[in-house]
Amino acid sequence: MAKALRFRFSRGQELKYIAHLDMLRVFERAIKRAKIPVAYTQGFNPRQKLVFGLPMSIGLTSESEYADIELVEDMQPEEFVTQINKGLPDGLKAEEAVSMNTRDNIMNQITAARYEIVFEVKEPRSRFEIDTIIYDLLSREEISVMKKSKKGPKPVNIRPSIYSMSAGKIDAGKFLMKAFLSAGAENNLRVDLLMQSFSQETNLEINIISMHRKALYASTYNEWKNPFEVAND
Amino acid sequence: MHPLTMMQLKIDDSILLKVEKPAKYTGNEWNMVKKHLNNIKVRFAFCFPDDYEIGMSHLGMKILYHILNKREEVYCERAFAPWVDMEQIMREKNMPLYTLETYTPLSEFDMVGFTLQYEMSYTNILNMLELGRIPVLSKDRTEGMPFVIAGGPCACNPEPLADFVDFFVIGEGEEVILEIVDEYISWKEAGESRAEFLKRVSKVEGVYVPSFYDISYNEDGTIKDIIPANSDVPGRIRRRIIKDLDSVDFPDNIIVPYIGTVHDRIMLEIFRGCVRGCRFCQAGFIYRPVRERSHEKLYEIAKASAQNTGYDEISMVSLSTSDYSSLPELCNNLIEFTEEEKISLSLPSLRVDNFSLGLMDKVSKVRKSGLTFAPEAGTQRLRDVINKGITNEDLVSSVKLAVSGGWNQVKLYFMLGLPTETMEDVEGISKLSINLIESCRDITKAHGKALNITLSTACFVPKPFTPFQWEPMEEMDSLMKKQYHLKDLIKKRTRNIKYNYHDARISLMEAVLARGDRRLGKVIYTAWSNGCKFDGWDEFFSFDKWMEAFNECGLDPKFYANRKREYSEILPWDHIDMGVSKEFLIRENQKAYEGDLTRNCAAGCSACGAQIYKTGICTKTRRGLVYGESTEV
Numbered sequence: 001m002a003k004a005l006r007f008r009f010s011r012g013q014e015l016k017y018i019a020h021l022d023m024l025r026v027f028e029r030a031i032k033r034a035k036i037p038v039a040y041t042q043g044f045n046p047r048q049k050l051v052f053g054l055p056m057s058i059g060l061t062s063e064s065e066y067a068d069i070e071l072v073e074d075m076q077p078e079e080f081v082t083q084i085n086k087g088l089p090d091g092l093k094a095e096e097a098v099s100m101n102t103r104d105n106i107m108n109q110i111t112a113a114r115y116e117i118v119f120e121v122k123e124p125r126s127r128f129e130i131d132t133i134i135y136d137l138l139s140r141e142e143i144s145v146m147k148k149s150k151k152g153p154k155p156v157n158i159r160p161s162i163y164s165m166s167a168g169k170i171d172a173g174k175f176l177m178k179a180f181l182s183a184g185a186e187n188n189l190r191v192d193l194l195m196q197s198f199s200q201e202t203n204l205e206i207n208i209i210s211m212h213r214k215a216l217y218a219s220t221y222n223e224w225k226n227p228f229e230v231a232n233d
Numbered sequence: 234m235h236p237l238t239m240m241q242l243k244i245d246d247s248i249l250l251k252v253e254k255p256a257k258y259t260g261n262e263w264n265m266v267k268k269h270l271n272n273i274k275v276r277f278a279f280c281f282p283d284d285y286e287i288g289m290s291h292l293g294m295k296i297l298y299h300i301l302n303k304r305e306e307v308y309c310e311r312a313f314a315p316w317v318d319m320e321q322i323m324r325e326k327n328m329p330l331y332t333l334e335t336y337t338p339l340s341e342f343d344m345v346g347f348t349l350q351y352e353m354s355y356t357n358i359l360n361m362l363e364l365g366r367i368p369v370l371s372k373d374r375t376e377g378m379p380f381v382i383a384g385g386p387c388a389c390n391p392e393p394l395a396d397f398v399d400f401f402v403i404g405e406g407e408e409v410i411l412e413i414v415d416e417y418i419s420w421k422e423a424g425e426s427r428a429e430f431l432k433r434v435s436k437v438e439g440v441y442v443p444s445f446y447d448i449s450y451n452e453d454g455t456i457k458d459i460i461p462a463n464s465d466v467p468g469r470i471r472r473r474i475i476k477d478l479d480s481v482d483f484p485d486n487i488i489v490p491y492i493g494t495v496h497d498r499i500m501l502e503i504f505r506g507c508v509r510g511c512r513f514c515q516a517g518f519i520y521r522p523v524r525e526r527s528h529e530k531l532y533e534i535a536k537a538s539a540q541n542t543g544y545d546e547i548s549m550v551s552l553s554t555s556d557y558s559s560l561p562e563l564c565n566n567l568i569e570f571t572e573e574e575k576i577s578l579s580l581p582s583l584r585v586d587n588f589s590l591g592l593m594d595k596v597s598k599v600r601k602s603g604l605t606f607a608p609e610a611g612t613q614r615l616r617d618v619i620n621k622g623i624t625n626e627d628l629v630s631s632v633k634l635a636v637s638g639g640w641n642q643v644k645l646y647f648m649l650g651l652p653t654e655t656m657e658d659v660e661g662i663s664k665l666s667i668n669l670i671e672s673c674r675d676i677t678k679a680h681g682k683a684l685n686i687t688l689s690t691a692c693f694v695p696k697p698f699t700p701f702q703w704e705p706m707e708e709m710d711s712l713m714k715k716q717y718h719l720k721d722l723i724k725k726r727t728r729n730i731k732y733n734y735h736d737a738r739i740s741l742m743e744a745v746l747a748r749g750d751r752r753l754g755k756v757i758y759t760a761w762s763n764g765c766k767f768d769g770w771d772e773f774f775s776f777d778k779w780m781e782a783f784n785e786c787g788l789d790p791k792f793y794a795n796r797k798r799e800y801s802e803i804l805p806w807d808h809i810d811m812g813v814s815k816e817f818l819i820r821e822n823q824k825a826y827e828g829d830l831t832r833n834c835a836a837g838c839s840a841c842g843a844q845i846y847k848t849g850i851c852t853k854t855r856r857g858l859v860y861g862e863s864t865e866v
Contacts, residue, residue: 014259014261015491017249022491028543028545032539033543207247
């Protein structure tokens with residue numbers, strides 16, 4: 001039994017067209033509909049105590065998102081999963097939950113994310129050609145992209161945020177890119193930004209078919225961990 | 234096939250990821266109605282001629298969606314005007330406008346219904362019809378094509394849209410829409426022609442088939458006569474109303490959009506109509522008589538809605554919340570459960586003169602929302618002309634009350650260009666605003682923050698079925714002069730007063746369309762052909778294109794907007810009977826010029842004509858005002 005839970009959820013095709021804040025609202029309403037005994041913040045504008053691991057941009061699906069929720073009554077993790085799913089719409093599904101007892105929240109713990117991106121190339125390329133392009137790109141010390149900041153766009157070197165990147169061919173013109181990227185509050189590389197830069201820097205005209213998040217990780221002492229493993233750190 | 238699979242086939246990411254807020258176009262929201270098409274006898278596309286975020290905020294659509302879908306053999310679906318980015322792609326890819334429930338093009342529906350909330354959305358109707366592959370002009374629609382119908386407040390003068398709409402529904406839709414559906418089913422079973430259906434439906438009370446009426450004109454351009462084509466057709470079309478609000482279904486399982494909309498909350502309609510007869514206000518006349526929903530029923534609806542939607546806000550909806558007779562009971566009951574469930578409760582359009590401190594305190598326990606006051610005019614003289622029974626003292630004391638209750642943001646709404654308005658009245662607006670800040674200084678000193686006012690002025694647009702329906706709209710230049718003058722007057726106060734004003738050119742077009750006749754159909758068609766759409770949006774409105782359209786059609790906008798009409802003139806909407814009589818409106822018009830107030834319906838009957846409906850407040854024994862007697866005459 002626990003008063004704080006960490007849960008993993010997936011987001012499918014149906015719900016991939018909404019932005020992060022909208023998804024937050026979808027969850028808040030689902031929690032109310034499902035009558036989850038969620039805790040609220042104090043004050044005139046009470047909010048549910050609900051924290052997401054990493055925002056999801058429009059277009060992204062995922063099989064492995066994490067969120068922390070605080071409750072006012074004890075609840076079994078399994079019961080929580082069954083219950084919240086009654087309030088969630090098609091396209092969002094809680095998969096599993098664990099009790100949690102950490103002062104750190106999930107948002108601060110997430111440090112990396114794994115993605116799969118399906119893309120098409122306008123001109124036919126072999127697997128070897130794409131490999132070479134990626135190899136050349138990753139050999140650079142600096143890959144500069146313009147990132148939005150408070151003072152307007154400014155150049156940022158994203159090379160250190162790319163931990164790995166590789167591509168396999170699906171069929172003529174279609175490739176599957178796997179990318180392992182820095183993520184989280186401290187240094188986040190958005191996958192759409194990576195793909196945009198990939199296309200620009202290599203002069204490869206691509207059309208993105210899908211972007212999918214495979215996993216999120218927390219790290220402690222240079223070891224990638226499943227966020228459930230650090231739920232009680 | 235599940236709708237979503239169809240969507241994946243038809244609209245893929247290459248489209249959806251290129252447009253802003255793609256969730257406007259994907260449907261499948263929580264509580265969306267899903268039905269098997271094989272059992273459906275009538276497919277109804279409810280169309281809102283504006284953006285999804287506006288349309289999904291509209292209560293009328295939620296009500297009719299619910300009422301229609303409760304009938305097993307009827308499927309009501311939704312369509313909205315696609316935003317410009319989406320429209321461009323749809324046109325490039327030759328994609329028809331479709332409904333969000335089943336991705337069906339509008340052309341495949343039995344009936345396509347538009348709600349007329351605002352005159353400036355008329356071009357969007359034409360645009361949606363074209364995008365939906367339906368001939369824009371009624372006369373071009375042939376057997377097998379959908380019937381295009383329209384209703385809503387602007388339908389009280391349907392004439393400008395007579396060329397495009399097969400028939401109009403005048404008044405409240407809950408009952409008549411089902412009568413129309415029944416007529417459709419029996420017509421279809423009888424295998425009759427399109428023209429036969431229009432004949433059948435013209436006999437349904439509240440339905441207006443414009444093609445059954447001939448309009449002739451005098452040499453000066455005014456209307457000579459409105460003649461029904463045959464004796465089967467009613468000479469006047471009487472507006473439909475719901476006699477007892479508790480007897481009709483109200484939705485407690487409304488669709489919850491995935492993206493934020495303008496009114497993204499539970500809307501609790503507490504009553505229809507308004508006892509106050511503010512002379513500029515169309516809503517104050519076309520929804521008479523006042524009919525309330527019982528507070529017990531409202532409480533049930535609120536509880537069920539909260540459970541079914543997960544919304545964290547409930548807002549009462551009416552023209553004047555504080556005139557609801559069981560407001561204390563309703564609030565007490567609602568506050569108890571909303572507090573427990575962390576739902577915020579909003580009470581909009583509370584009147585200045587009977588604002589209750591106790592109520593305000595209770596509501597603020599939950600959440601404090603902004604406060605809005607609508608004095609409408611800057612001087613007592615002009616407020617008397619428009620029958621807005623508020624005094625300066627009322628306003629000052631209410632704002633003071635609000636400020637001591639913790640609010641320090643106040644919105645003030647005024648109108649420029651009201652009949653008889655002078656520069657002195659305009660200056661009154663700035664005096665009143667500054668006076669409010671000064672009067673509250675003692676209280677605000679304690680917070681260290683002066684009162685902040687957002688001042689908005691709209692341009693007065695004379696509307697049908699109001700005592701000002703004969704009045705000219707003020708000339709644009711003169712309106713602009715007033716706007717600039719007011720801006721100048723509060724220049725030194727910009728730290729505490731923010732001033733917004735409406736584009737006078739949009740208001741002019743609104744005035745033309747509101748009181749236009751059916752010759753304007755040509756102008757609307759031409760303007761739309763020249764690219765006009767989303768005319769209510771500053772960024773899309775093109776005054777020049779509209780003026781060109783008038784030129785091309787040989788019509789003068791001033792004839793419709795800026796001309797003083799005689800009481801004896803036949804008005805384009807004279808064959809529509811909204812319940813208030815012309816005699817009453819003439820009396821009110823004359824009283825306006827004398828600055829003579831008319832008591833509100835709660836205080837006594839002024840014989841407006843709505844007694845014919847024999848319901849609501851017209852049948853109640855008169856009682857005194859529930860809150861505050863300050864406006865009593």
